[in-house]
Structure formats: structure tokens, C-alpha cells
Amino acid sequence: MIYTCYEMIRDCRADRPEGWRYFVVNYVPVIQKVAAHYSPSDATLIDRVLAGVRTPHSSLFQSLEPAPERWFVAELRQKTVAEVVAPTPEIDLDLETAAAALGSLTVVEKQAAWTEGMGYTAEQGGAMLRMAPATVGKIRDKAAELLRGHVDTWRRSIVKENGLHLGRAAAEARGAGCLSAKIFLDVLDGRASWRDRESMERHVTGCLHCVDHFCRMAEVIEVLRGVQPLSDEAAGPYFQLMGVKAEKKKGWRRLIGA
Numbered sequence: 127m128i129y130t131c132y133e134m135i136r137d138c139r140a141d142r143p144e145g146w147r148y149f150v151v152n153y154v155p156v157i158q159k160v161a162a163h164y165s166p167s168d169a170t171l172i173d174r175v176l177a178g179v180r181t182p183h184s185s186l187f188q189s190l191e192p193a194p195e196r197w198f199v200a201e202l203r204q205k206t207v208a209e210v211v212a213p214t215p216e217i218d219l220d221l222e223t224a225a226a227a228l229g230s231l232t233v234v235e236k237q238a239a240w241t242e243g244m245g246y247t248a249e250q251g252g253a254m255l256r257m258a259p260a261t262v263g264k265i266r267d268k269a270a271e272l273l274r275g276h277v278d279t280w281r282r283s284i285v286k287e288n289g290l291h292l293g294r295a296a297a298e299a300r301g302a303g304c305l306s307a308k309i310f311l312d313v314l315d316g317r318a319s320w321r322d323r324e325s326m327e328r329h330v331t332g333c334l335h336c337v338d339h340f341c342r343m344a345e346v347i348e349v350l351r352g353v354q355p356l357s358d359e360a361a362g363p364y365f366q367l368m369g370v371k372a373e374k375k376k377g378w379r380r381l382i383g384a
Contacts, residue, residue, distance in 0.1 A: 131195040141182040146370040151355045154364050156199055159349055160206045163245060164290070173367060174209045180368050197307050200346045204297065212290035217279050219288040221295040225334050227276040228269055233327045236337045237344075238262045239269035243289030244341060254344040296338035303329060304336055310343040 129148060137145025154172070161171045179186050179202075186201050228236055234255070241251035241262075248266065252259040266285075274280045285292075309326055312318040318326070330336040356364070358372065365372050 131198055135187050135194065135198065139182050139187040143370050144373075146180075146368055147361075147365065147373055150364045150368060150370065151361050153199070153202060154356055154361070155353045156202055156349060157206050159353060160203050161210075164207055165210045168211065171206070171209055175206050176364065176367055178209065179205060196311060196343070196346050196350070199350060200307060200342055203342060203346060203349065207290070207293070210290060212294075215284075215287040215291065217277070217281065217284055217287065219273070219277065219284050219292065221292055221299060221334060223276050224273070224285075224288075224292060227273045228334075229332075230272065231265075231269060233330045233337070235265045235269070236330075236334070237341055238265040239285065240334075240337050240341050241345075242266050242269075243285045243292050244345065245286065245289060250348075254341070254348050292334075293338055296334045299335040301333070301335065304333060305329060305339070307339070307343055310340045313340075314344055314347060 129144075134145045134148045134152075138149060139145075154176070157172055157175050161168070161175070165171050178184070186198070186205060228239060231239065234257070237255055238251060238257060238261070241254060244251075246254065248259040248263040251257075252262045255262070270282050270285065273284060277284070305326060309318070309322070313323055313326060330340065362372065
């Protein structure tokens, strides 16, 4: 019998141990990967994230989208990044100023610039957006020059230094016309029609919330690539932290190492 993310969400919502065990084994590695990127020196970040989601009433388990796993990972990414302690940038860049400065860029250019704020190199951002790293680098330089004309104090790293603050502000800026995760995944998966893609781009062009959302969904696809479940030994401390007992294997399974 195949146990799915959909069933895990259902079981965690009902506070069943099998749901929490599946979550630890398969999705703690996602938290680890996101934490390693955004705050590698924070030794308690993962524990704080797990404490925040260890309740059936957590918003993480309250909704099921048409693409449940990638939607779930996107929400888990948000929960993890929300726990990151963001340093105060020396030069402040607010969302309104960023939107005004980057307004002349195309949707793809905004995405390339935005992934710099997410802490990704031109090579990593290019892989996420399926663009040549050199192109990403040139777009980021262009975006930086546009910002220079909208701030009193500037340096080339202003987007990266304000990335977490900009991402949080963009996530909070969702409007009535903003798009769902499914639409962005359809584009990323190549399932969107030309008309749907054109409609998406018309909205996203003027909406940094949706630029951020698209980039987060592209990030999710990369985060899931190569993630491996935890071994029984590695999962043990997290079971203890979550107050969940490890599943007892039947005798014949223990003998063959299943």
C-alpha cells in the first residue's frame, strides 16, 4: 500500500502517529535543506520549526491543494524561513521602493533579480528558472543599477542583504487577484496554455507578491530534487522531539533488515 502526502496531511490533522512518523522521515530532510541554505549556523532552527508545526491545528495541515506534495513543501518552506532570524540590513530596501525600481523589468527579469534576494547564485537561480547563469548575472546587474536611482544609499549587494525582509513583505502583500500555486506549477511543468501563461504574466508583471510566489515554487522543485528520507537512526531524535514513538517492526522484518 502506498502512503501519500495527502494521507499524511489527513493523519497529522487527526493527530495519528503514522502521519507524524511519515512527516519526520520524509519532510524533516526538506526542513534541513531549506535551513542549511537560509541559516546554516542556527543550531536550533529545525527544532523551532518542528515545535511550531507539531499540532494538528497548524495551518500546515489545514488545506489540500491539487498538487499536495509541492504545495505542502512550499508551505513548509515558508514555516522554516519564518523562523530564520534575519539580520538588520545596513541599507534598508522596502517592498514599495523595490517594486518602483524594478517596474520596467519583464516578468522573467524580475524573477532572476528576486532569486538573488533568496540567496541563490546566478548558477543556482539559472537552474531554478531554466536560464543561462550569464543571463541571470546580467539581469541582476541591471536590476541593481535600477535600484541605485531609487535609494539614497546603495551598494551592489542591496537586494541580497534585504532578501529575507523583502520576501516576507511580498508574502504578506497578497491581493485579491493574486494567483494560486497550481498556476505557477502548471507554468513550471509546461502544462500551461499560451493564453494562460500570457494572462499570468500580465498580472505578475506588476505584482511582487506573485514574483516571489513563482520563485518559491521554482525553489520547491529544486529543493525536492535529490532529497532522501531519514534513516531510522537519524529520525530517532526527531521522533523524540515530536513526541512520536518509532514504528515497531515485526520480528521477521527485523531479521531481514526491512
